[in-house]
Amino acid sequence: MSRVVRVAGGQGFWGDWPEAPRRQVEGGPVDYLMLDYLAEVTMSILQKQKERDATMGYARDFVGAMESVLSAVAERGVKVIANAGGVNPEACAAAVRAMAVKAGRPEALRIGIVTGDNLLPRIDELLAMGHELRNMDTGEPLSVVRDRVIAANAYIGSTPIVEALAQGANVVITGRSTDTALTMAPLRHEFGWGAAEWDKLAAGIIAGHIIECGAQSSGGNCLHDWRNIPALADVGYPIVEGSADGTFVVTKHAGTGGRVSVPTVTEQLVYEMGDPHAYITPDVVADFTSIQLEDAGADRVRVFGITGAPATDKLKVSIAYKSGYKAVGSLVYAWPDALEKAQVADRVLRERLDRLGLKFEKVLSEFVGASATHGRLAGDAGRAAPEVQYRIGVRDADKKKVERFTREIVPLVLNGPPSVTGFAGGRPKVEEIVAYWPALVDKSVVQTQVEVR
């Protein structure tokens, strides 16, 4: 049998199950543990933390995760790859190092640090060079919101991670590398795939897509046959068993709950999908219409046939900018006529906002239990609903107006329609909105650095 490399997915986002990393390295053989911490808005949160404290700005959960897998790394040679570095990979590495020292095993870790993705200090230089960083959705140039930008990171690919592994790192910490590169890089490193072996690189990217959302490919959030998916309390996170030819098997550790089947893997493949013919990454353009899936036994799905096309000369840039304020509050109305009472409350509240002369960029009312998620498709909730949650939100550039709005909800408990409860939280809090600005930049302007220490 040809050699397989096992890459285990241990976190699908910052806030995922704290038990998962340890379970992945203790439940059976794995070579690499892949931990994905970054969503589109995470970088801006981390940037704010770093501005308050120069030693912060990374996914702090990662330190605990590393502690939970330290013996597997030290004694069994499991390697860890994570984009936990956020906007401060050096500080993240220092925190992991400090944890290892405290645990008495400083010699166990060779930490590779990948930097160069952070473009925030270079934005004005890039604009001056003629890079407009236009919004990929709206076409507007970044200059429109330049003074409100708080984070800007290029999505970087597998190459610097492969370099760190080649230099002997057993823990690789990156900033904004793509989620999929965290899985593809170890396969590329182990099998020596070249930078132009498009089909194999595409296979590695698709392996990454399948395990980057944790248990979402192994039975979690799975609609198909959901009642019969076994033992979700004990769910096994997904593992890729990669082969040199680019084919791989998706599985999970024996004895865990959940399920790996063609339907569970297919649901994850279509998750957040755009044009399936062109899944663009820094390394390769993968073709999801080439993917073949085959049942390969209990909780095993074989994946093969994947093709890819040459990478583009651009990198996507994730830019975060301040975009006003919002607040959302809610009340719960009970039977009888719960929906009608909630609708009356909405009319009363909106009339009061009008009388105060408060106009907002957006006001959105929802009736949870009747129509909040499926709108008119949900049909008539009728008079029988045991309760309906009235949920109203506003958004505006003017913080004072949003604050004034938050004082108008709770009074309805005493001066609006009856049978109302669920106001325990009091006034809702005003949140500053950090919005997302996707852009493209020439690859040639982004230089990544790798340091192993």
Place this chain on the structure above:
Amino acid sequence: MRVRLTDIAHARSGDKGDTANVGVIALRPEWYPLLSQHLTRDRVAQHFEGIIEGGVDRFELPNLKALNFLLHGALDGGGTLSLKTDAQGKVFSTALLRMELDVPDAEARALGLPAAT
């Protein structure tokens, strides 16, 4: 015969900015051609009329027995801007599965489709 989409397909949805995507997957491989025939771009756009603000794109994945729909302007600006409960489009999947299809009786019988009850 009336056939409920939820009885012949499963689905997952997610977001990219202000766009929700819904991947619809045939519960049996032999039902995929029927899905592909009935779930046109126009039919899906009509289904979500008044619920989304933009247009619909449609992609076929015969290899996965799946269709992928992009619903633009679905999320009140998306991500952090959105005031919606479903700001990340997580349950547009089952909203699409509420659709009912009219399938000729003979075809429905030949494919073994479950009738809507």
